[in-house]
Amino acid sequence: MSETNGATITANLGIEVRGGNSQNYPKKSYELSFWADTLGASNRDVKLLGMRNDNKWNLQALYNEPLRANSKVANELWQEMSQLYYKDKEPDAKNGIAMSYVELFVNKEYKGIYSLTERIDKKQLKLKKYTTSIKGELYKGSDWGGAVTFTALPPIDNTSLIWGGFEYKHPEEYTDWTNLYDFVSFVETSSDAEFLKQYPSKFNLKNAVDYYIFMNVLRATDNYGKNLYIAKYNAGEPYFYVPWDLDGVFGNDWMGRNDNTTDDIVTNGFYKRLNQDCSAAGFRGVLARRWAELRTTLLTPDHIMAKFVANNAYLQANSAYQREQAVWPSFSYDNTQLTYVSNWLTKRLAYLDGAFSQRCTVLSATPGKAGPAVRLYPNPATNYLVIEANAATYDVCIQDVSGRVALKTTAHTSVSRLDISQLPKGLYLVLVKGENFVMTEKLVRD
Known part of the structure; x- marks a missing residue:
């Protein structure tokens, strides 16, 4: 790896093609494992482009992003919006990832624009380690199962690392789905009174509000169950969301096509129940106040579009778009995409201004079927x-x-x-x- 300041890093690597459906794209994304030897028997930590010091990194292909900037802007925005509630205890913990543009060669063949990124894991979140019992927890929404969307409660199997659309990530030493199962069961089956009384102790309210706002500003229709993480810092602490794989956002779908829909709400079974909390200190009250606060600072068309413009200008100045188009003929740089995103974002924020300021009305709901699942x-x-x-x-x-x-x-x-x-x-x-x-x-x- 050669940086713009002349610094270089040479290392042995284990390389794995990563992603779900994206593995079918001609331009592949990769997971890199840095080795201290030639066989992968021991790891080597490296610090790359000012990001964390670690032995595992991701290279995201950005293949389905028209401007090669959607996920980068989205992750930058989330880092501005959200801080982990235990940040004072773990000052190095991050509720998301940093990303940096690189250009990739494989076997001396040019592969185009990529984003080098950190990973979501116990190290990034500084989750408590397993000792004689489970303390910190981490699960990835890897498929559209009923548990990740809080619409079904399949039985657990502690011999499997997969359950209801979730993938078990931490602790690696011991597999037990009981804690997460109990939380999903609580969301789906508790009475209205039980849910309203107990949910703030089970899921961090500020994080729930921030992710709901974030998901809807982006209109992240591929990130309300699958393509996110749910984590717990320590035993007895509340769960919280961590975003992931933010490519189909800002008016584009998961396949990279423009989708000009701006007048809907992205939600899941958990958020449908949260939206029934009309108390002043509850979800809807915190949502209204947080939305008003963010709309004067981070969530403005000018602030968000400045990120798109800056990333676009960087890639333009380095002629990266031209090289991308030369090596991937299916990609064609379209200078109207910035205008499209700007217009879409203005309409989307205006719609959410109305949606998030609506009068809170409690609706009768059947536990487990809160809203139109x-x-x-x-x-x-x-x-x-x-x-x-x-x-x-x-x-x-x-x-x-x-x-x-x-x-x-x-x-x-x-x-x-x-x-x-x-x-x-x-x-x-x-x-x-x-x-x-x-x-x-x-x-x-x-």
Whole structure:
């Protein structure tokens, strides 16, 4: 690695292609493991580009980002918005990652613009280590299971590192899903009175508010269950959210296409219940006050667009866009994208001004079904797809990977069965939209 100041680092590496669906892209993302030897028997910590000192790093390909800046701007904004509640105890802890642009060569072949990033792990969050019992906890939302969206409660299996869409990350020494299971069960099954009384001790309220605001400003429709982390600093402490994989944001979907929708709310089963807390010191009260505060400082079109402009100018000044286009013909730099993001952001913030200032009204709710939860099954599917929603009417749109609408309909019953037998086999995006909710999920037709 050669830095602009002339400093160089040479090291042996273990290299792994990373990502879920992004592994299908021609431009790959990588996880790097630095070695002190040639076989990976011992690790080597390195400090890169002013970021943390560690032996593991990620190289994000940014392949589906029109300006190669979405995730970088989003993570910069989150670092400004949110601090860990235990920062005074752990001054080096970070509730997210830093990112820095690099250009990559593999076997002397140029691979284009990448972002070198830190990782979300116990070291980044300074979680308490396992001794004779579980203290700190970390789970990654890696799939659209019912537990990550708080819409289902599958049984746990402590012999597996996967449960309900979550992937077990810390502690590595001992696997026990009981604590997280109990929290998901509490959200889904507790009475309204129990939920309102106990949730502030189970999940950090300020973090819940900040992530809800952040997720909705970005319209992060791929980050309300999957593509985030839920963590606990120490035994007896509350859980909190950590963002991750923020590429399909700021008016773009997870495939990098412009999506000009600005008038909806991104949510999950947990937030649907939180939104029923109308007390002055509760979720809705804190949300309104925090929104008003952020709208005068960080959450303005000028502040956010300044980040896009700065990243765009940096890549332009270094002619990186031209080299990216030369090596990846599917990429074409579009100078109208800055204007598109600016217009989208202005409309989005204006919509949220109204949505977050609405009068708080308590609605009757069935525990576990707070608001219009949506379930899709089977997935993968062959001949039919079943959609269950706590709504009488909702729109369904199925798009292929190129954005072409393969099926579009309006359902007039809470449970609908769609014939998909005529769709070609492959990967699709299902969008379900009701009056007060929107849900997107990937579907495999096999």
